[in-house]
Amino acid sequence: MGVKKKTEAVPELPDVRIVHGILKERYPDALCSLEYGGDPWRLLIAARLSAQCTDERVNIVSVPLFRKYPDAHAMAEAEQGEVEEIIRPCGLFHTKAASCIAMSQIIVHEYGGRVPDEMDALLGLPGVGRKIANLILGDVYGKPGIVADTHCIRINGRFGFYPVDLKDPYKVEKILSGIVPGAEQAAYCHRMVLFGRDVCTARAPKCASCPIRAAGACRYGESSPAGTGGTRADGRDGGEP
Numbered sequence: 724m725g726v727k728k729k730t731e732a733v734p735e736l737p738d739v740r741i742v743h744g745i746l747k748e749r750y751p752d753a754l755c756s757l758e759y760g761g762d763p764w765r766l767l768i769a770a771r772l773s774a775q776c777t778d779e780r781v782n783i784v785s786v787p788l789f790r791k792y793p794d795a796h797a798m799a800e801a802e803q804g805e806v807e808e809i810i811r812p813c814g815l816f817h818t819k820a821a822s823c824i825a826m827s828q829i830i831v832h833e834y835g836g837r838v839p840d841e842m843d844a845l846l847g848l849p850g851v852g853r854k855i856a857n858l859i860l861g862d863v864y865g866k867p868g869i870v871a872d873t874h875c876i877r878i879n880g881r882f883g884f885y886p887v888d889l890k891d892p893y894k895v896e897k898i899l900s901g902i903v904p905g906a907e908q909a910a911y912c913h914r915m916v917l918f919g920r921d922v923c924t925a926r927a928p929k930c931a932s933c934p935i936r937a938a939g940a941c942r943y944g945e946s947s948p949a950g951t952g953g954t955r956a957d958g959r960d961g962g963e964p
């Protein structure tokens with residue numbers, strides 16, 4: 724006689740509509756924290772400068788940068804050394820200056836000065852990866868675009884949409900693209916950044932006072948005595964990079 728196998732309970736995934744509904748109430752204005760005045764090219768440049776730099780610093784540096792180089796045409800003609808001097812506080816100024824100039828030259832010569840609105844074309848610009856491309860697609864062109872940054876990856880793993888130790892931005896992007904409605908993807912990701920700085924922080928998420936937890940939509944850290952999210956209910960470590 725066969726031995727009956729015990730069926731393991733599969734935890735129910737949260738409803739993304741509930742999660743996003745809570746975040747919408749908490750952060751009604753889900754705007755990009757980079758200041759670009761609605762100009763796609765400026766967002767592209769600001770996003771490139773933001774690698775390993777805070778958005779606040781980029782916003783400061785952007786003022787003199789865009790005063791001197793107001794559009795792709797001006798940047799395409801720029802002297803690299805002069806751009807470097809302005810963007811030096813953002814770090815990695817040599818490679819960032821080179822790619823800002825090179826991407827502007829391509830935008831001018833191949834796209835008539837207009838930032839392209841297709842993923843493949845955006846990825847063909849020097850210094851542009853999927854994160855920046857999705858930011859442009861979502862924020863500027865209103866297309867679906869999951870910006871899989873560190874907050875987005877960490878928080879959605881904690882929600883249980885994928886294993887908490889999955890850190891591959893491309894895989895996260897693909898999974899969330901199938902869960903979050905296309906028209907909401909850009910705002911969802913902006914809210915992840917705000918929520919990640921405010922509540923669901925990397926090292927010490929405030930699970931005990933979290934509105935997502937209160938709605939029963941996140942079980943991460945339930946077994947942690949103080950509800951600080953140190954350990955998942957499934958026993959996996961809650962440490963973050």
Ligand code: SF4
Nearest residue numbers: 923928930933936941
């Ligand atoms: S319960 Fe904790 S881990 Fe889950 S979303 Fe809230 S703060 Fe983040």
